[in-house]
Amino acid sequence: MLNKLWVVIPAAGVGARMQADRPKQYLPLVGKTVIEHTLACFLTHPAVAGIVVAISEGDPYWAELTATALSERGNVYTAPGGCERADSVLNALDYLVNTLQVNADTGVLVHDAARPCLSRHDVDKLLAEGMGEAAGAILAVPVRDTMKRAQPDTSRVAHTEDRNGLWHALTPQLARLGVLREALAHALHAGLPVTDEASALEQFGLHPLLVEGDARNIKITRPADLALATFFLIEAAG
Numbered sequence: 001m002l003n004k005l006w007v008v009i010p011a012a013g014v015g016a017r018m019q020a021d022r023p024k025q026y027l028p029l030v031g032k033t034v035i036e037h038t039l040a041c042f043l044t045h046p047a048v049a050g051i052v053v054a055i056s057e058g059d060p061y062w063a064e065l066t067a068t069a070l071s072e073r074g075n076v077y078t079a080p081g082g083c084e085r086a087d088s089v090l091n092a093l094d095y096l097v098n099t100l101q102v103n104a105d106t107g108v109l110v111h112d113a114a115r116p117c118l119s120r121h122d123v124d125k126l127l128a129e130g131m132g133e134a135a136g137a138i139l140a141v142p143v144r145d146t147m148k149r150a151q152p153d154t155s156r157v158a159h160t161e162d163r164n165g166l167w168h169a170l171t172p173q174l175a176r177l178g179v180l181r182e183a184l185a186h187a188l189h190a191g192l193p194v195t196d197e198a199s200a201l202e203q204f205g206l207h208p209l210l211v212e213g214d215a216r217n218i219k220i221t222r223p224a225d226l227a228l229a230t231f232f233l234i235e236a237a238g
């Protein structure tokens with residue numbers, strides 16, 4: 001598995017904003033669960049050596065997937081989820097280093113379990129443009145709406161933000177295992193805000209490459225997103 005990369009899937013969230021009867025990554029979506037669509041993008045990718053999925057302690061749903069959709073692949077592992085997404089990702093990186101003894105120079109893709117509409121094309125585009133980037137690379141889409149800054153603690157406009165150069169960060173986010181693990185550990189230890197891998201790398205003084213991706217690569221966050229993801233997946237299936 002020389003030069004192949006590893007995938008980390010943070011899947012330990014509770015999905016509070018979804019207001020569903022189970023964590024959103026396990027909700028049904030076009031014939032299977034959200035996370036199974038997400039994993040499918042990587043399970044057969046020739047550049048992927050394996051996948052580590054961070055799941056919450058006592059997750060009752062993962063075992064059902066292992067029994068069905070994933071049993072044919074031996075290179076899918078689980079690591080313990082953490083309090084925040086960044087903690088879950090760092091736990092998975094620790095598992096790669098300490099348990100699987102993956103080399104620090106190995107490329108790692110971190111992708112939200114809640115983003116099931118990722119295309120193979122976008123994965124390949126990120127790898128083609130980002131694999132040589134020491135600072136890492138992320139899929140992103142330019143902001144296309146006018147962006148307003150609210151007055152503090154109000155719902156009133158303070159001013160309009162300059163949207164030139166503003167991007168929505170998506171996932172996957174690509175980095176070298178050792179660099180990302182060190183950057184995340186440093187940011188979390190320092191109590192710095194880390195909502196994606198790039199923000200940890202930025203706080204480490206790095207400037208990851210922005211790779212324009214498809215806006216269909218939405219993160220399922222609120223109930224309306226499920227219908228949109230359904231449309232995108234059916235559209236992608238032709």
Ligand SMILES: Nc1ccn([C@@H]2O[C@H](COP(=O)(O)OP(=O)(O)OP(=O)(O)O)[C@@H](O)[C@H]2O)c(=O)n1
Pocket residue numbers: 009010011012013014015016017018024025054081082083084085086088089112113114115219220221
């Ligand atoms: N402690 C956490 C929190 C989130 N995630 C994962 O990170 C991804 C993006 O996070 P988000 O959309 O915020 O998911 P939730 O935290 O589950 O959503 P909510 O904030 O609505 O509870 C999801 O795949 C989620 O499962 C995780 O692995 N560990």
Ligand SMILES: C[C@](O)(CO)[C@H](O)COP(=O)(O)O
Pocket residue numbers: 085112168169170171195196197219
């Ligand atoms: C990682 C991410 O999906 C990039 O946009 C986003 O930061 C996740 O944020 P969340 O609050 O954990 O959903």
